[in-house]
Amino acid sequence: MTKVRGLRRTGIGIRASSFIRHSSFVLRHFSRMNSILPWLILLAPLTSAVVITVFTLRWKAVSTFISIAAVLVSFVCSCLIFARATGAAAEFTWIDISGALQVPLGLTLDQLSKTMAVLVSAVGAVIHIYSLGYMRDDEGKSRYFAALSLFMFAMLGIVLANNFIMLFIFWELVGFTSYVLIGHWFYRDAAADAANKAFITTRIGDFGFMIGILMVWMATGSIVFAEIAPRMSTLAGHPLFLTIVALLIFCGAVGKSAQFPLHVWLPDAMEGPTPISALIHAATMVAAGVYMLVRVAFIVQASQTALLIVAWIGTITAVMAALIATQQNDIKRILAYSTLSQLGYMIMAVGLASNDAAMFHLFTHAFFKALLFLAAGSVIVMLHHEQNIWKMGGLSRKLPITFASFVVGALALIGCPPFSGFFSKDAILALAYERNTPIFAVALFTAFLTAFYVIRLLVIVFFGTPCSDIARNSGESPPVMTVPLIVLALLATVGGFAFFARNFLTLPVEKEVAIIVPALAIVALIVGSGLAIALYRNRTAEPVDVEILRHKLYLDEFYSWLIYWTQELLARVSAFVDRWIIDAGAVGGSSRGTWGIGAVLRLVQVGNLQGYVFVFGLGVVAVIYFAVFR
Amino acid sequence: MITLGDYLLVSAILFSIGFAGVMLRRNLIIILMSLELTLNAANLSLVAFSRFRVDPSGLPNYNAQVFVFFIITVAAAEVAVGLAILVALYRARQTTDVKDISQLKF
Numbered sequence: 001m002t003k004v005r006g007l008r009r010t011g012i013g014i015r016a017s018s019f020i021r022h023s024s025f026v027l028r029h030f031s032r033m034n035s036i037l038p039w040l041i042l043l044a045p046l047t048s049a050v051v052i053t054v055f056t057l058r059w060k061a062v063s064t065f066i067s068i069a070a071v072l073v074s075f076v077c078s079c080l081i082f083a084r085a086t087g088a089a090a091e092f093t094w095i096d097i098s099g100a101l102q103v104p105l106g107l108t109l110d111q112l113s114k115t116m117a118v119l120v121s122a123v124g125a126v127i128h129i130y131s132l133g134y135m136r137d138d139e140g141k142s143r144y145f146a147a148l149s150l151f152m153f154a155m156l157g158i159v160l161a162n163n164f165i166m167l168f169i170f171w172e173l174v175g176f177t178s179y180v181l182i183g184h185w186f187y188r189d190a191a192a193d194a195a196n197k198a199f200i201t202t203r204i205g206d207f208g209f210m211i212g213i214l215m216v217w218m219a220t221g222s223i224v225f226a227e228i229a230p231r232m233s234t235l236a237g238h239p240l241f242l243t244i245v246a247l248l249i250f251c252g253a254v255g256k257s258a259q260f261p262l263h264v265w266l267p268d269a270m271e272g273p274t275p276i277s278a279l280i281h282a283a284t285m286v287a288a289g290v291y292m293l294v295r296v297a298f299i300v301q302a303s304q305t306a307l308l309i310v311a312w313i314g315t316i317t318a319v320m321a322a323l324i325a326t327q328q329n330d331i332k333r334i335l336a337y338s339t340l341s342q343l344g345y346m347i348m349a350v351g352l353a354s355n356d357a358a359m360f361h362l363f364t365h366a367f368f369k370a371l372l373f374l375a376a377g378s379v380i381v382m383l384h385h386e387q388n389i390w391k392m393g394g395l396s397r398k399l400p401i402t403f404a405s406f407v408v409g410a411l412a413l414i415g416c417p418p419f420s421g422f423f424s425k426d427a428i429l430a431l432a433y434e435r436n437t438p439i440f441a442v443a444l445f446t447a448f449l450t451a452f453y454v455i456r457l458l459v460i461v462f463f464g465t466p467c468s469d470i471a472r473n474s475g476e477s478p479p480v481m482t483v484p485l486i487v488l489a490l491l492a493t494v495g496g497f498a499f500f501a502r503n504f505l506t507l508p509v510e511k512e513v514a515i516i517v518p519a520l521a522i523v524a525l526i527v528g529s530g531l532a533i534a535l536y537r538n539r540t541a542e543p544v545d546v547e548i549l550r551h552k553l554y555l556d557e558f559y560s561w562l563i564y565w566t567q568e569l570l571a572r573v574s575a576f577v578d579r580w581i582i583d584a585g586a587v588g589g590s591s592r593g594t595w596g597i598g599a600v601l602r603l604v605q606v607g608n609l610q611g612y613v614f615v616f617g618l619g620v621v622a623v624i625y626f627a628v629f630r
Numbered sequence: 631m632i633t634l635g636d637y638l639l640v641s642a643i644l645f646s647i648g649f650a651g652v653m654l655r656r657n658l659i660i661i662l663m664s665l666e667l668t669l670n671a672a673n674l675s676l677v678a679f680s681r682f683r684v685d686p687s688g689l690p691n692y693n694a695q696v697f698v699f700f701i702i703t704v705a706a707a708e709v710a711v712g713l714a715i716l717v718a719l720y721r722a723r724q725t726t727d728v729k730d731i732s733q734l735k736f
Contacts (some may be wrong), residue, residue, distance in 0.1 A: 610654070
């Protein structure tokens with residue numbers, strides 16, 4: 001049963017019931033539009049996904065059109081809502097177990113969620129259009145666009161949800177769509193395995209997340225963010241409980257945002273189509289973990305211990321991924337590791353208790369990382385799905401637009417002024433400088449590594465001489481792919497400037513003392529880039545070979561060893577229990593026990609009738625003795 | 631004057647003779663007869679108890695005597711079955727000695 005409960009926080013400030021009675025039709029209609037508009041953001045992609053799956057799987061062009069129309073509707077609605085000062089959304093009751101659990105279907109419309117909705121739908125729209133070109137000849141185009149629409153629905157759901165239950169459901173739904181899209185080319189074993197790996201690995205984190213949600217609900221009696229926040233103070237006396245809750249909630253982010261030690265799924269997820277890597281595994285879904293932590297910052301920031309652990313996990317992920325990225329040869333994997341590294345920066349900012357810095361980096365990263373992936377996709381398509389960077393080279397003349405946009409993305413990623421990444425990364429570095437010096441040192445080292453591996457990628461792919469025939473004969477991508485690149489390149493350039501970003505975010509305040517921070521960052525940048533240029537100019541093969549990094553620190557091997565032995569141990573224990581306790585003990589024991597008792601008792605059967613009578617008489621005497629005389 | 635104790639003494643002697651017969655004799659027919667003797671010892675004690683118990687109304691309690699009739703009836707049926715088995719056994723084995731009928735043993 002659902003009922004309209006009321007218009008929460010209406011601009012006019014009148015409750016719906018009295019409002020409907022007293023006002024004119026026009027006003028009422030207007031207000032209804034106002035409160036339904038936010039729901040339209042969610043409903044448009046959902047409708048698209050359903051319609052494509054149910055009706056238009058066969059007509060690829062129609063499916064494509066529906067999906068793109070839906071994402072544009074979402075984008076326009078997000079912009080309209082962003083432009084409005086107040087957030088009014090109709091709220092429904094979904095589950096109402098009186099006194100125990102109330103789950104509303106409601107939307108949060110504050111600065112944070114509005115910005116995120118605009119960002120997600122904007123990047124989503126660009127990537128939908130780019131997919132037109134990238135997936136032009138794909139057999140499963142309808143399936144692809146249906147899943148893409150479902151992803152938009154789920155992702156926008158995470159952004160707008162106003163309670164933990166809705167958040168968790170959408171959270172799982174993006175996990176599912178991510179699974180479907182990684183496994184889009186499911187007939188390739190690598191893609192199918194990567195899809196399974198992504199789904200199962202994130203499930204580990206989600207399990208902790210779910211326990212965290214249940215603990216929050218038990219402690220505060222509510223699952224609505226706005227109701228939990230004021231009740232957190234009642235838990236101030238239980239620091240251990242708060243730490244555990246915060247870390248369990250963080251578990252969800254560790255899985256979804258691919259933080260150490262659950263990061264292993266993200267590089268493999270690159271088996272999916274490149275637009276998917278750009279949208280889901282770089283710009284939006286993996287940032288959902290960061291967004292969620294910012295959304296429930298009142299829980300995370302309630303425990304200093306938890307904050308410290310969060311910050312260090314982010315730092316470890318950042319430096320580890322950057323180290324691994326320096327030795328990878330697959331263009332998409334390098335970008336995947338750079339995504340891990342940048343997500344590490346964001347988590348680090350969350351752990352240093354600055355939501356503004358985390359969201360700022362998320363915002364700029366979404367643009368430049370989507371840009372980098374789409375540019376990489378353009379290269380990959382033009383080279384007939386060749387992803388090994390050593391088979392590229394000299395592409396700057398063949399794909400000028402792709403090259404230019406890739407350079408913009410790369411410069412933003414390494415934090416070169418005046419591109420957007422400089423400002424947001426600088427904000428995080430300044431924050432670390434101010435609050436935790438060891439983390440600052442590691443973050444600075446990561447910045448150096450970032451410059452090194454990004455410039456390495458750039459030099460090998462776009463400069464030098466072409467290393468293969470396909471690289472020699474390639475041409476520029478069609479406009480449907482280059483126009484999104486140009487749009488994203490513009491956004492990646494201006495995204496960090498205060499005059500632009502201030503409209504969307506609360507920018508972190510920088511202190512004057514931190515002038516040393518950008519200076520150090522630029523030094524790291526120059527050293528890193530210089531080293532990469534010196535090492536990789538005019539090379540056709542890898543000059544340095546660090547095996548441990550090329551094998552991703554052997555973490556995959558370690559995990560498969562761990563899983564193998566866990567499974568083996570479990571199997572052996574079960575086999576032991578089955579063989580020796582169930583079979584030998586319960587089944588064999590009862591049969592042998594019965595047999596043994598029978599073997600003893602049959603000795604009594606002597607076949608002498610008078611003997612039996614004698615024993616019988618003795619028995620009677622005994623019974624009489626015990627009955628009468630005792 | 632014959633007391634309850636005398637009757638019970640006779641009953642006990644009868645039972646002992648019967649039991650001893652069952653235990654010591656080899657012939658199955660004798661054993662069956664001895665069994666009947668033990669039953670009748672029990673009957674005798676039941677009747678004696680009944681005769682010597684007097685209710686407040688002044689009349690003896692006849693329940694036990696009625697019970698004895700039932701026992702006699704059941705004993706008759708038992709003898710019929712027992713003798714029938716005996717006859718069948720004799721036809722099969724040409725013997726009524728318990729020593730020869732000891733197949734059912736370990």
